[in-house]
Amino acid sequence: xxxxxxxxxxxxxxxxxxxxxxxxxxxxxxxxxxxxxxxxxxxxxxxxxxxxxxxxxxxxxxxxxxxxxxxxxxxxxxxxxxxxxxxxxxxxxxxxxxxxxxxxxxxxxxxxxxxxxxxxxxxxxxxxxxxxxxxxxxxxxxxxxxxxxxxxxxxxxxxxxxxxxxxxxxxxxxxxxxxxxxxxxxxxxxxxxxxxxxx
Amino acid sequence: xxxxxxxxxxxxxxxxxxxxxxxxxxxxxxxxxxxxxxxxxxxxxxxxxxxxxxxxxxxxxxxxxxxxxxxxxxxxxxxxxxxxxxxxxxxxxxxxxxxxxxxxxxxxxxxxxxxxxxxxxxxxxxxxxxxxxxxxxxxxxxxxxxxxxxxxxxxxxxxxxxxxxxxxxxxxxxxxxxxxxxxxxxxxxxxxxxxxxxx
Numbered sequence: 001x002x003x004x005x006x007x008x009x010x011x012x013x014x015x016x017x018x019x020x021x022x023x024x025x026x027x028x029x030x031x032x033x034x035x036x037x038x039x040x041x042x043x044x045x046x047x048x049x050x051x052x053x054x055x056x057x058x059x060x061x062x063x064x065x066x067x068x069x070x071x072x073x074x075x076x077x078x079x080x081x082x083x084x085x086x087x088x089x090x091x092x093x094x095x096x097x098x099x100x101x102x103x104x105x106x107x108x109x110x111x112x113x114x115x116x117x118x119x120x121x122x123x124x125x126x127x128x129x130x131x132x133x134x135x136x137x138x139x140x141x142x143x144x145x146x147x148x149x150x151x152x153x154x155x156x157x158x159x160x161x162x163x164x165x166x167x168x169x170x171x172x173x174x175x176x177x178x179x180x181x182x183x184x185x186x187x188x189x190x191x192x193x194x195x196x197x198x199x
Numbered sequence: 200x201x202x203x204x205x206x207x208x209x210x211x212x213x214x215x216x217x218x219x220x221x222x223x224x225x226x227x228x229x230x231x232x233x234x235x236x237x238x239x240x241x242x243x244x245x246x247x248x249x250x251x252x253x254x255x256x257x258x259x260x261x262x263x264x265x266x267x268x269x270x271x272x273x274x275x276x277x278x279x280x281x282x283x284x285x286x287x288x289x290x291x292x293x294x295x296x297x298x299x300x301x302x303x304x305x306x307x308x309x310x311x312x313x314x315x316x317x318x319x320x321x322x323x324x325x326x327x328x329x330x331x332x333x334x335x336x337x338x339x340x341x342x343x344x345x346x347x348x349x350x351x352x353x354x355x356x357x358x359x360x361x362x363x364x365x366x367x368x369x370x371x372x373x374x375x376x377x378x379x380x381x382x383x384x385x386x387x388x389x390x391x392x393x394x395x396x397x398x
Contacts, residue, residue, distance in 0.1 A: 017241040042216040044388040051386040057395040065398035133332030187250040189243040196256040199264035
């Protein structure tokens with residue numbers, strides 16, 4: 001067990017949070033699939049409710065796969081996404097609870113969600129989003145840059161990539177090594193006293 | 200700008216992902232409020248849709264504040280939460296879009312959400328969840344341990360802590376320095392080939 005009582009060094013905090021940016025353009029070299037696997041294998045270790053891990057990832061790297069995505073993208077996201085070395089569809093499995101008997105130590109866990117479609121959907125969306133965020137930071141931790149987006153037509157993506165209706169798209173992430181030339185100026189963040197309270 | 204093309208070292212990946220655990224018990228010492236602020240100030244830099252930052256955090260540290268939470272907790276989460284040095288209510292601002300004119304470079308952004316309650320709610324829940332995950336990893340990056348939970352009555356928490364209805368609870372995170380003695384055995388994770396596809 002590492003000494004988890006110490007903070008990471010400043011360079012690591014910069015790489016993960018403080019100097020990392022949402023990139024709009026990327027260097028043209030492809031991403032090694034082993035790096036995508038490694039990022040997933042970091043992200044999957046972070047916590048989800050009942051260890052349910054509802055996130056599913058579809059990495060679009062071939063021109064054919066990218067072309068299937070293109071009509072669903074909003075105008076402002078189209079060119080940069082088609083040019084990115086890879087685009088991940090962050091999705092979630094609406095029937096994630098069918099895996100719980102092998103994923104969670106309490107055999108009752110499947111019954112917490114099965115047949116409760118609203119609770120299951122909210123759990124999948126919440127935890128699939130958490131895992132999408134873990135994946136963004138895992139990719140950054142490995143030296144990749146991300147360009148996450150929700151500006152696209154989810155229903156179109158679902159119809160093309162998930163026609164059986166079991167998986168559902170959540171958001172997209174362009175992946176690669178970012179080109180600083182394509183960056184917007186950094187927008188402001190809410191201060192602690194605006195967004196947080198201590199009671 | 201740091202050299203973001205290199206991976207963090209193995210100790211950092213362990214601290215963030217591979218060896219970090221969801222803790223059920225914590226050492227009794229209080230958390231320095233400056234550390235909560237620092238974790239927020241890392242997490243807030245990570246990406247959200249239109250830079251909207253819908254997450255709001257309420258840190259419960261006083262016995263009085265903890266006591267207000269207690270009736271909303273599920274039985275299995277009660278004792279460990281009351282004993283934790285701090286519990287964060289990860290919430291979101293349902294009217295996050297009112298801040299967009301000062302947070303985003305496109306002045307039209309508020310109109311993408313205002314008056315579109317279903318789209319606004321989904322955006323707040325997705326991005327508030329992303330930010331909750333960023334906060335978990337930011338806390339770990341600073342040497343804190345987390346115990347996130349969704350086993351509680353959201354409506355009760357909202358009635359007690361957010362009576363005006365503007366903020367809404369999402370999930371909870373116990374915070375402190377974890378006691379390994381309270382850990383469950385680690386549950387399995389889905390393999391890359393189960394959860395991911397490359398097209």
